[in-house]
Amino acid sequence: MNVCDGATRVSPERHAAAPDGVVPVTVELWPTAYRFSRGHRLRVQVSSGAHPRIARNLGGGHPLATGTALHVSDQEVFHDAAHPSAIVLPVVDHRARSSRRVEA
Secondary structure, eight states, X not given: OOOOOOOOOOOTTTSOOOTTXXXXXXXXXXXXXXXXXXXXXXXXXXXXOOXXXXXXXXXXXXXXXXOOOOOOOOOXXXXXXXXXXOOEEEEXXXXXXXXXXXXX
């Protein structure tokens, strides 16, 4: 079941590559509220697009309105000491009426 999603169009103008070639990207998730029961797990899906919901990225750097050539696009999510990844979730404790952030 999809609880929330977000999209970021990656481009060289907005996302500079690190010296090792990795392009760090932050994806802001759209606001939502959901209570995860004990034992539930999160799944993260990374893809090249969600056409037709989100205008497709042809992968060649051409303008969206005039680009025609499709280019193969690969994504990788790194999770090591040199390239840490995180999902940051705000947590509301309904008993204490306070909130805190949890990294998964």
